Amino acid sequence: MTSREEIIELLKTGDNYIIGCHLHPDGDAIGSLLALGLALETAGKKMEMVVPGGVPAMFRFIGGTEKIIEAPTFSPEVIISVDCAEKSRLLLPPETFVAGVPVVNIDHHVSNSMFGDFNYVQPEAAATGEIIYYILTAGGFALDTRAAEALYTAVATDTGFFRFSNTNDRVLSLVAGLVKTYNLSPGHIAEQVHEEKSYDSLRLLGEVLSTLRIAKNKKIAWMVLEHELLTKHSVPLEETENFVNHAISIQGVEVGLFFKEVNPGEIKVSWRSRIAVDVSRLAARFGGGGHARAAGCTINAPLSQAVAEVFSVLNGCFTENAVKEERQRV
Numbered sequence: 001m002t003s004r005e006e007i008i009e010l011l012k013t014g015d016n017y018i019i020g021c022h023l024h025p026d027g028d029a030i031g032s033l034l035a036l037g038l039a040l041e042t043a044g045k046k047m048e049m050v051v052p053g054g055v056p057a058m059f060r061f062i063g064g065t066e067k068i069i070e071a072p073t074f075s076p077e078v079i080i081s082v083d084c085a086e087k088s089r090l091l092l093p094p095e096t097f098v099a100g101v102p103v104v105n106i107d108h109h110v111s112n113s114m115f116g117d118f119n120y121v122q123p124e125a126a127a128t129g130e131i132i133y134y135i136l137t138a139g140g141f142a143l144d145t146r147a148a149e150a151l152y153t154a155v156a157t158d159t160g161f162f163r164f165s166n167t168n169d170r171v172l173s174l175v176a177g178l179v180k181t182y183n184l185s186p187g188h189i190a191e192q193v194h195e196e197k198s199y200d201s202l203r204l205l206g207e208v209l210s211t212l213r214i215a216k217n218k219k220i221a222w223m224v225l226e227h228e229l230l231t232k233h234s235v236p237l238e239e240t241e242n243f244v245n246h247a248i249s250i251q252g253v254e255v256g257l258f259f260k261e262v263n264p265g266e267i268k269v270s271w272r273s274r275i276a277v278d279v280s281r282l283a284a285r286f287g288g289g290g291h292a293r294a295a296g297c298t299i300n301a302p303l304s305q306a307v308a309e310v311f312s313v314l315n316g317c318f319t320e321n322a323v324k325e326e327r328q329r330v
Contacts, residue, residue, distance in 0.1 A: 002104075002118040008139035010078060010104060010118065016046035018076040020092040022084035024237060024268075025051060027193060029083040030059045030068075031154025032106075032128040036082060038064050038150070039141040048072055052091050056238035061192040062153060063146035072096055080104045083128035085289045087115040106131060111280050111289030126166040129154025133174060148182035153189055161190055164293065165275075201239040204229065208243055208258075214250065220314060221247040222257035224303060227264055237262065241270070248272035255279065255314060259307055262298075267306035271295040282313055 011017075019037050021029035030051070037049040049068045059065060071093060079101055084090045087103075097103070105116025108125040125131045129151045136143060143151075152175055159167045162175075178184055207229055214221045225240065240260060248256030256272040269286070271279035271294065278292040286309070288297020299306040 002120045004120065004135060004138060006118065007104065007106065007120050007135055010102075011040065011045075011135070011139060011141070012043075014045065014077045016074065016076050017048075017078045017080055018072050018074075018092070018096060019047060019049050019080045019082065020084070020090050020096075021051065021082050023089045023091055024241070025056065025083075025091070026238075026241065027059060027157025028127045028129055028154045030055060030065070031062070031150040031152075031157070032082040032132045034062060034064050034068065034150040035129065035136070035143070035147040035154070036080065036106075036132050037067070038147045039136050039143060041067075042142050042144065042147075046074075048074070048076075050092055050096075052093070057236065058193050058196060058238065059153065061189075062150050064150065076101060078102055078104060080106065081116065082106050082132065083108070085109040085112040087113070106135070109280075109289055109291065111284055111295075126168070126171045127155045127158035129158070130171065130174060143182075145182045145184075148178045149184055149189065152178050152184055152186070153193070156186075156189060157193060161194075166291075166293075198235065198239065200233045201235045204233040204235050204240070205243060205246075207233075208240075209246060212247065214253065215311075218252050219254040220257070220311075221250050221253045221255075222259065222307070223247055224259045224307070225261060226303065227261040230261070237268075244270040244272050248274070257310065259303060259310075261303050265300060265302060267299045267301065267303055269297050269299060269306065269310060271297075277317060282310075282317060285313055286310075 017040055019033050021033045033049050037047050040047045050072055051068050052070050055065045055068050081090050102117040105119045107121045108123055108128050110123040112121045122131050133151050155175055208223050208225050211224045244256055244258035254274050254276045258270040260268040262268050271283050273279045273293050279295040280290045280292050283289055283295035283297040286297040286299050290296055
């Protein structure tokens with residue numbers, strides 16, 4: 001594993017960098033990418049922050065997002081991946097990767113495949129934004145209000161705005177320092193991320209909620225979004241990312257699932273769980289990954305088949321848990 005000091009040295013000695021993040025970027029991906037890119041720019045480095053498809057609308061309020069582009073315009077000395085567990089999910093054109101150009105992998109997903117030439121992966125971190133914060137401050141890189149807001153957004157979104165179990169005193173101290181030093185408005189950030197929804201996305205949510213089902217064991221709840229319905233409402237995919245939270249919010253439910261038919265035969269599955277189930281391990285069986293309580297994967301199959309395959313794995317998981325509980329009682 002590469003050390004923080006080695007990462008800092010790479011950031012200080014190079015002259016130009018390209019920074020990318022994972023497919024369907026969330027707040028942690030955009031916030032981490034933006035904070036690192038702005039800090040490098042302030043340090044006099046040539047850099048490009050690349051997100052093919054552009055920045056999701058809910059994160060465009062952060063200052064500096066207008067600098068994020070959809071394709072690189074130069075060949076870098078160093079490629080930096082943030083918040084991405086697999087190289088195949090890294091949103092950079094294939095021609096970006098040239099022999100001899102090192103890839104720096106900075107992440108906090110326990111499922112990270114260590115695909116970089118330099119890997120700095122800290123699963124104990126609440127967000128990749130937390131890792132970026134400590135790299136930049138330890139390295140003496142200057143932060144401005146834009147970078148601070150990006151870091152706050154990164155940490156806030158990956159902790160469910162400080163509701164998830166990965167929230168701790170270290171995280172709260174970090175964001176409190178950002179708020180105090182850079183005069184950030186937590187209320188404004190939360191409003192931009194959670195309360196600025198399009199009319200169409202709420203109409204779509206209403207139709208998706210009508211598909212909500214709960215398993216006989218009362219431990220699994222799920223919803224589906226068919227491609228035809230997604231097309232009908234013309235809602236960007238990122239606006240559906242939090243729909244799954246409605247499934248896991250049901251009392252007694254241990255696993256919440258949301259099946260999105262992105263295209264016919266291409267199903268994106270969002271997983272959420274409580275303490276009993278590590279969904280990152282389950283999503284990994286389908287080539288995905290993430291965190292113990294929040295993960296994702298893509299299954300290339302008809303929607304009904306994807307649902308059946310996931311439930312086959314889940315039912316086995318709950319059977320295993322039941323056996324373990326029975327053994328502990330003996």
